[in-house]
Amino acid sequence: MLFDISVSSASGIEAVTKRELYKLGVGEVACENGRISFRGDEKTVATCNLYLRTANRVFITVASFRAESFDDLYEGVFAAEWQDYLPQDAKIIVTGKCVSSKLMSVSSCQSITKKAICDKLYSKYGNAPSETGARYKAEVSVCKNKVTLSLDTSGEGLHRRGYRGLVGEAPLKETLAAALLMLSDWNPSRPLVDTFCGSGTFPIEAALIARNVPAGLNRRFDFDFWKNFDFSFFKEMKENAAAEIKSDEGLYICGYDIDGEQVKLAQTHARLAGVGETVHLQTRDMREFSTKKRNGVFISNPPYGERLSDRNTIKSLYSDFGRISSAHGDWSRFVLTSVPDFERLFGKKADKKRKIYNGKLECFFYSYFPEIYEKDKK
Numbered sequence: 001m002l003f004d005i006s007v008s009s010a011s012g013i014e015a016v017t018k019r020e021l022y023k024l025g026v027g028e029v030a031c032e033n034g035r036i037s038f039r040g041d042e043k044t045v046a047t048c049n050l051y052l053r054t055a056n057r058v059f060i061t062v063a064s065f066r067a068e069s070f071d072d073l074y075e076g077v078f079a080a081e082w083q084d085y086l087p088q089d090a091k092i093i094v095t096g097k098c099v100s101s102k103l104m105s106v107s108s109c110q111s112i113t114k115k116a117i118c119d120k121l122y123s124k125y126g127n128a129p130s131e132t133g134a135r136y137k138a139e140v141s142v143c144k145n146k147v148t149l150s151l152d153t154s155g156e157g158l159h160r161r162g163y164r165g166l167v168g169e170a171p172l173k174e175t176l177a178a179a180l181l182m183l184s185d186w187n188p189s190r191p192l193v194d195t196f197c198g199s200g201t202f203p204i205e206a207a208l209i210a211r212n213v214p215a216g217l218n219r220r221f222d223f224d225f226w227k228n229f230d231f232s233f234f235k236e237m238k239e240n241a242a243a244e245i246k247s248d249e250g251l252y253i254c255g256y257d258i259d260g261e262q263v264k265l266a267q268t269h270a271r272l273a274g275v276g277e278t279v280h281l282q283t284r285d286m287r288e289f290s291t292k293k294r295n296g297v298f299i300s301n302p303p304y305g306e307r308l309s310d311r312n313t314i315k316s317l318y319s320d321f322g323r324i325s326s327a328h329g330d331w332s333r334f335v336l337t338s339v340p341d342f343e344r345l346f347g348k349k350a351d352k353k354r355k356i357y358n359g360k361l362e363c364f365f366y367s368y369f370p371e372i373y374e375k376d377k378k
């Protein structure tokens with residue numbers, strides 16, 4: 001079956017997701033309201049869920065229409081061919097969002113949508129949905145009076161790779177860490193070090209990239225339980241993907257943290273992700289970092305010091321980090337932080353600076369390219 005598919009990704013990293021989609025060969029894409037959309041079939045849906053490292057979710061668009069009243073909304077939802085997608089026992093969950101529209105009550109839009117879907121299935125199956133079967137998350141999105149109805153094929157967000165059972169201090173989302181690695185100039189032939197690794201997200205995501213482990217290999221997706229589609233190829237797709245995993249030969253990926261509990265957590269996550277032997281994780285103060293490795297990459301999100309009382313600690317931490325990392329002149333440096341005067345504290349103006357949201361927090365991703373790298377290349 002051919003569908004209109006869309007993927008969502010965080011503000012500031014859509015371009016990285018687009019690049020991933022291009023590499024997966026999805027063809028022409030369009031961007032609207034934070035979604036990247038394209039045409040594809042069941043294989044495209046499965047491929048995007050299995051391989052995309054930076055997207056949040058993968059949706060199938062069921063219908064779109066204009067609505068300025070609840071009657072319009074009910075009629076539009078009822079008119080969609082829900083029976084093509086949902087079986088009689090579907091467990092239906094409706095999520096919603098409303099932006100700049102006449103219909104601005106999200107909860108009313110959700111309950112009207114659910115009622116119209118259930119009425120439609122009743123009219124087709126002769127029974128009300130029993131809701132005893134697989135989960136179907138339907139999204140009703142109303143933007144400038146245009147309603148888009150989609151089915152969330154991922155279920156849990158794609159940042160849930162299946163390795164983070166436990167929550168660290170201020171963990172970075174896996175999807176964001178992967179996107180920042182892709183925005184950096186790191187490649188698996190270069191050493192990678194996160195001197196503030198916390199629960200290990202950067203080193204683990206780097207190891208998954210380097211070893212060609214698909215982001216979704218160790219988790220389930222809602223589409224995999226859906227009866228009205230043919231996803232029977234998915235088991236083989238995963239087996240083929242697993243056969244393409246590379247060894248960790250030649251990789252140098254390290255994470256350090258001053259907090260031993262965080263390092264233990266990172267080690268557990270690395271093991272669960274299947275890269276426990278690939279990443280080296282150790283308790284260490286950033287100030288004690290040293291290496292003889294050449295042409296490496298530092299990538300970190302150090303503490304942001306959100307409380308006023310942390311200000312002096314942050315000042316000395318950032319200036320020490322700037323001094324210690326700059327001693328490795330042939331290394332690149334990448335830092336994600338919300339600290340406003342970061343460049344002054346770090347001691348150098350960034351070569352590049354990109355606005356990124358870490359959750360709801362506005363941050364910048366500062367890039368520093370090696371000073372002697374260009375000379376080396378000549």
Ligand SMILES: C[S@@+](CC[C@H](N)C(=O)[O-])C[C@H]1O[C@@H](n2cnc3c(N)ncnc32)[C@H](O)[C@@H]1O
Nearest residue numbers: 171172196197198199201257258259285286303
């Ligand atoms: C924002 S968290 C990093 C979160 C991490 N990226 C993750 O995904 O879990 C910052 C980390 O810096 C660590 N830290 C603070 N001061 C440090 C220092 N002097 N040396 C090394 N790590 C330090 C903290 O223990 C904390 O885990």
